[in-house]
Amino acid sequence: MQNDGTGTGGLDGLRAAIDRCDEDLVAVLRRRMDLSARVAAAKAGTGRPVRDPAREAAVVERVRALAGPDCAAPAESLVSTLMRVSRERQYDILIGRGEEDFRAAAGLPARADGTLSGVRSVSFAGDAGSWSALAARTLFPGARPVAAPSFAAACDLVSEGRADAAALPLANTTGGPVDTVYRLLESGLRVVRSVDLEVRHCLAGVPGAGRAGVRTVASHPQALAQCSRAIRAAGWSEVPAENTAFAAAEAARRGDPSFAAICSPEAAREHGLAVLAADVCDTGVNATRFVAVSRDLVVTPDASRLGLLLRLPDRPGALAAALDLFVDRSLNLSSICSRPVPERPWEYAFAIDVDAPALDPAALAAVCQLSRELPFLRVLGWYGTGPAV
Numbered sequence: 001m002q003n004d005g006t007g008t009g010g011l012d013g014l015r016a017a018i019d020r021c022d023e024d025l026v027a028v029l030r031r032r033m034d035l036s037a038r039v040a041a042a043k044a045g046t047g048r049p050v051r052d053p054a055r056e057a058a059v060v061e062r063v064r065a066l067a068g069p070d071c072a073a074p075a076e077s078l079v080s081t082l083m084r085v086s087r088e089r090q091y092d093i094l095i096g097r098g099e100e101d102f103r104a105a106a107g108l109p110a111r112a113d114g115t116l117s118g119v120r121s122v123s124f125a126g127d128a129g130s131w132s133a134l135a136a137r138t139l140f141p142g143a144r145p146v147a148a149p150s151f152a153a154a155c156d157l158v159s160e161g162r163a164d165a166a167a168l169p170l171a172n173t174t175g176g177p178v179d180t181v182y183r184l185l186e187s188g189l190r191v192v193r194s195v196d197l198e199v200r201h202c203l204a205g206v207p208g209a210g211r212a213g214v215r216t217v218a219s220h221p222q223a224l225a226q227c228s229r230a231i232r233a234a235g236w237s238e239v240p241a242e243n244t245a246f247a248a249a250e251a252a253r254r255g256d257p258s259f260a261a262i263c264s265p266e267a268a269r270e271h272g273l274a275v276l277a278a279d280v281c282d283t284g285v286n287a288t289r290f291v292a293v294s295r296d297l298v299v300t301p302d303a304s305r306l307g308l309l310l311r312l313p314d315r316p317g318a319l320a321a322a323l324d325l326f327v328d329r330s331l332n333l334s335s336i337c338s339r340p341v342p343e344r345p346w347e348y349a350f351a352i353d354v355d356a357p358a359l360d361p362a363a364l365a366a367v368c369q370l371s372r373e374l375p376f377l378r379v380l381g382w383y384g385t386g387p388a389v
Contacts, residue, residue, distance in 0.1 A: 112358030128266030191381025307380035
């Protein structure tokens with residue numbers, strides 16, 4: 001009779017055999033990690049990189065041949081993982097010896113003792129009724145507000161030294177990432193603070209207008225996306241605007257009862273509009289994460305989020321391999337989004353947020369390794385949340 005693996009010594013026996021295999025694997029792993037430590041010691045002071053792509057390719061080819069056709073793919077996956085964690089051991093050793101000094105290149109300070117007390121002025125897109133203006137007041141309550149016609153113009157004020165920081169919307173729980181802001185972050189400014197604000201858009205029109213008479217609505221594309229269900233249900237035409245507050249200004253300028261703005265209640269009041277509907281958002285929870293950006297990378301003691309922008313080598317599994325570095329070091333990724341690389345069609349960069357305390361050693365080690373092994377990596381910021389103190 002054929003043994004189906006469920007009797008005495010069947011499944012339990014197979015699992016016991018697997019346990020013994022695992023013990024053998026752990027013993028081999030310990031030997032390999034010890035050898036990796038000795039390799040790091042041999043490379044110390046020589047300037048030789050930790051990663052040797054030619055050597056790794058040869059190892060993979062050899063292991064695939066040893067495994068045979070029926071087991072080549074899992075053997076390659078296993079040895080690739082072993083080489084990754086072996087490199088991590090080498091980086092840890094070289095960082096500890098001072099051989100891998102990457103902080104200056106990344107713009108990171110030696111200590112998380114930065115302060116934002118010097119922020120006296122904050123630029124934002126729109127006017128006093130815009131959501132960005134509310135974010136600027138929330139992030140820096142005592143700072144002088146500086147209005148700008150666009151997100152890019154708000155950033156220019158910072159780059160030119162005419163504002164100390166700019167408040168920008170980075171992502172929304174309904175509409176997702178704000179693409180134009182992510183593009184601006186690639187220009188050189190650094191994220192120094194963030195705050196999450198509940199956003200409840202209203203429908204605003206000229207006094208005397210009614211919701212039933214509205215035919216066209218104007219707002220920023222993100223706000224239109226956040227209210228898409230109401231727009232479709234009512235059959236309204238859409239007019240994109242640079243800013244929700246500017247949409248309110250346009251509605252006031254036209255004086256047309258069929259033309260309304262999707263904006264904040266503050267913007268409606270600012271421009272003398274009537275609120276035709278108090279809440280036109282698609283969901284009951286609609287929040288936007290705003291960030292403050294400055295010319296310098298400032299790491300405050302309460303920093304808890306590390307923002308990175310990276311580009312990957314053109315090879316299979318490159319994204320998974322990069323993300324595995326964070327898994328290996330028990331680091332949580334709170335967000336990841338792809339960005340097209342300008343002038344390079346179908347190539348993408350990835351913006352990643354890592355939950356990590358200020359200058360956390362595990363996160364620093366991961367950044368060090370990525371900076372050496374990827375074609376491009378930039379620290380967007382290491383920052384705290386809530387109003388700056």
